[in-house]
Amino acid sequence: MSTKLNRDDVIQNTVYDVYENYDESKSTVDEIILPERDKDKDPILDIRGLGIDFGGLTAVDEFTIAIGRTEIAGIIGPNGAGKTTIFNLLTKVYQPTRGTFLFDGVDTSGMTTTQISKMGIARTFQNIRLFDKLTVEENVKAAMHNEVSYGLASGIFHGPKYRKQEKAAHERALELLSIFDMQDMADYQASSLPYGAQRRLEIVRALATNPKVLLLDEPAAGMNPSETAELMNNIRKIRDTFGIAILLIEHDMSLVMNVCEGIAVLNFGRIIAKGTPEEIQNNPAVIEAYLGKKKEAK
């Protein structure tokens, strides 16, 4: 099980080389939905009873799950169930009213979005949020601000440190873009990209922050089946390449059921079921949440 590859390997190997080494059958999910291979390690995300109220309205409540270090997990649920709110809580766009979560064993209470990002949570957005007027490459490089460490003086005078780090950043950005085969678009203005490419660029940008957990908010929205299929491969590829955990929100059931190892189903802000894809597919509560009770359906 060679889940941990270093980056250079990926750029040279193709996705499929990586996948051939990956034994899918071994990834089973237990009650706290950690894949077998992550069981002996602490979960990267340990979310405990997270909840938030807006005014008097409870948007999310008692949200408790754990995510393994290399797990691909999914959150599904009907519209308005509070899925994106959970992402906003995990990235501290909102501060939770109740509960907390541990990231890599560290309590995140009171942290800001910026701190969370520094610790290693990166995300994409349901409604794409790129830096529209920057080029594709700059979008990626902007996210690499931690490794590009020169100060304002270097930024103004463009000294040797600037040149060295900018060169490295340029190479790294192209490398990351090449995951999605976007290196040729590096000089395009981000807003001029086609929709699908914009979604991919968001993922690349998130990866550029060197995350340990990647949160994808409806990555397949607006994609056609072949693009979705490609995306599925890419999600797995990213996990395998970078050895990170991925938590995604998605409405496309084929994607969720195919890619995710653990799934949590949310309705009215609460988890109504969690388990492996098979378990979820057969769970009556889930079916009810999606299709409604019979008497209400008519």
Place this chain on the structure above:
Amino acid sequence: MKMQIKNGRLSPYTKNSIISYGLVIGAFVIVSILNSMGMVSSSLQGQLVPICCYIVMAVSLNLVVGISGELSLGHAGFMSAGAYTGIVVSGILETSGLPIYGRLAVAIICGAIVAGVLGFLIGIPVLRLRGDYLAIVTLAFGEIIKNIMNIVYAGKDSHGFHLKTNPDLGLEEGGRMLLNGPMGATQVQRISTFAAGFVLVLITLFVVQNIMNSKQGRAIMACRDNRIAAESIGLNVMKYKLMAFTVSAALAGMGGALFGLNYSTLLPVKFNFNTSVLILVFVVLGGLGNIWGSIIAATILTILPEALRQFADYRMLAYAIVLILVMIFTYSPKIKNFTQGFIDKNFKRKKPTAQTEGGGQV
């Protein structure tokens, strides 16, 4: 969709930088040559230094409005901080035996430092606000700076430098009043030169354009384009906005010092809301984030009222009409669509889809 981006193609920043430097250096050379041939009118000659100042002001404001995306209506406040600092410093050094250029340089540097510190201090509270609220608070700070300059009195004599909020400085015989409250600075020795202005413009271009093409510039523009996304990738939005604001204020201080030392008198009223707006007009007309656009707009709009003198009483009316028409002409979607075909034919870009580019919106 392969494009001709690779080999040898200049990045857009490099290209724009070259245009900016080229414009400035070219204009300097041409004007200098014409001047040596005696072909520059006194009218234009007298405006060379102010033009340089306004270019510095416009380019520095562009850093805040265009590149950082925050509407500031108080830029003249920083200009005045720089101007008065420059005047005081130059006044103190008058007897120091420093050569004029040395004095000018020290005055400009001090102006930049004071304005920069002021920008930093003001930026901390101001940048917590957004959009039009930020605009009104910058306006307020600009007015407050002006108001405070009205009660500052400074002078020097053999006992050294005096600074008070009332005119009784108790200067001894032979002492000199440097700042005289609402009467501003008078008897300023005029030491600004076109060459100094030219150097200052180059410094400003160097600073702003290099920042744009650096980690800091990317971060500043990222915060402008999408604050939430910028936070999500770990950018400290406040820090970068403050950085842009402070650098811009410092540059404005430089421009102010040059401006202040170009006239024998300077009233605090000069740096009111109208001046801030004037500079903003340069920036918007030149194009947000477009540095060489700012240079051209600042130059034209400084010369324009003078060029319109022959319209006498109708001069400012004509200026207003030109301003409105130019805004409508360059920004109206309808007129843009009308001219789009023409432009596409002539200046086709190598971009995959023809979405509107930067310029217009905040």
Place this chain on the structure above:
Amino acid sequence: MIFLSNLINGLSLGSVYAIIALGYTMVYGISKMLNFAHGDVIMVGAYISFCGTAYLNLPAWASVILAMIVCTALGILIEGLAYRPLRGTGSLAVLITAIGVSYFLQNAALLIWGSAPKVFTSVFDKLGNSISLFDGELTITWEALFTLIAAVIIMVGMTLFTGKTKVGKAMRAVSEDNGAAQLMGINVNSTISMTFAIGSALAAIAGVLLCSSYPALMPTTGAMPGIKAFTAAVFGGIGSIPGAMLGGILIGVIEIFGRAFISSELSDAIVFGVLIIVLLVKPSGLLGKKITEKV
């Protein structure tokens, strides 16, 4: 007594700011633009009213109506010619155009009416002496009284108008969501014109009241009250009608009190200082809606 007298003056000045701020706030609410020419519409209103009484020998009330009609037309004209072509291009382009319009109005007024200040005859002139209380210790001018009353009436009227009438509701709809309102069959263009018309008519009233209290009328008369009223609108929470009222009155009172009790040299600095503090504590103004961006 000094306190009371200053308070009354503050309320009166504040009421004028409030009426001007109402215009700012409505226009801002509906088109998200800072209409810097608003202050100059005030000046035009005052000039028209002045001409009405001085040259056409109209009674005071008729000259006010004339001023309102002319300003309404002017407001619609400005919106249609200068602002409409730029709709949807972002607020900054419109802002600069508004500044151009402001220059235009000031210089046109200069050419038409000359630079010599006109002394505006108060529309309440006929009412005679001011009200004297406490053995003449405290005097209240008719201008102060009527300005305050007018401001209250206008605010209540505008609140009812935007709340109850069809046009008012359309305005609110457009200011909430331009696109959606259009889909609902609201004519956005005419609604925005309507808003400018109302804002400009209010500006005419404000101009008359302003110049009744402070009678020197010049082409630059509207500029500073315009900026102050703009500040007031933001202070109270731009887009909010009661906010404009509250902001205007507070700015007026703070200005007068600052001048009377702290320092007349720094009264503007005090006004703007208070504004800054309020905005730092309540970033969207006293009664402004908190703007939340959906993530």
Place this chain on the structure above:
Amino acid sequence: MKSSFAKKFLVVCLAMVMVFTFAACGGSSEGGESEGGDAAGAVLKIGSSGPLTGGASIYGTAVKQGAEIAVAEINEANPDLQIEFKMEDDEADGEKAVNAYNKLKDWGIQMMMGTVTTGSCIATSAVTFEDRVFELTPSASSADVTAGKDNVFQVCFTDPNQGVKAADYITENMAGSKVGVIYNNSDAYSTGIFNAFKAEMEAKGGEIVAAETYPDDTNADYSAQLNSCKSAGADVVLLPIYYTPASVIMKQAKDMNYAPVFFGVDGMDGILDMEGFDTALAEGVMLMTPFNPWSTDENVASFVEKYQAAYNEVPNQFAADGYDGIYALYEAFKATGLGTDAANADICDAMIGQFTGGFSYDGLTGAAMTWNDKGEVNKTPVVCVIQDGIYVDQ
């Protein structure tokens, strides 16, 4: 794309403006007439700058109109020495004033009769000093205007001079009165008078019970300041300000039943001509003015008549200053014996010689005006009181 369009447009604009400016600077677009004049050898080019637009334009316009009357008179009376007068707008802004002066320089200015407002004049006088162009300002009254510049002279009193004279008058003729002052603290003129007034009052033992200021804001509310004066018991209120705010102050004082004696300085002149002003409000106002349009003086009467015929208004002090400025320059220039083809520097030196060498001029704003080497004028101030809508000399 659109911004590229904007850029193209700007470039075209720039090109146009450049062509414009260089064409104008080519030196002689307006030179046709002036060259003709030079050939005749009898045209003297006097330039001026002042606010012709903007808030202060009333002053610039008055100076311009007064000067034009003088120019017309001279040109009619003396065919051998014609005066060409040109006034540029400076919006009362130092920067624009220097621009205006430079424009005049391109036009071929030989002497400067300006600048009208103080701040602008300080800015231009530094430049005329360097260029050696003789400058006589009609109305810029700060001491800074002339300080350190031998080529600059004033037609009007200096601000400190007025402040001192006002204090002297009040302590001598209105002894024991409690004085309140309301002045514009962002205006050099107003502050200059006040500071000198205060110092002189202290020296003479007068009592200032309230000194109130207001910012530069044409429609400010003065009730707070008036309240302070009233509660401090001031029975004389000095208004070292221009007449526009003064008219508002008088109205507001009446509204609050406060009736002190208002004491104005020369800036108060003009208040009676304000359109719509209720002159009853100004009844009893005292003011120091060098010019009384209701004076029975023959020259004054003739000037007032011509002025009214030409511009349909009563001339104020600024108009008279402008008129005097042109005449003083003309007379002094004749006395130098120089031709109009003399170099500016020579004219300047000769004129300085005249002005500091006992040259005396009888003008509308004072008889037997003489100048000291500091550039200050020596003439007697007149204190008038307003009665029945006209000035009556005290």
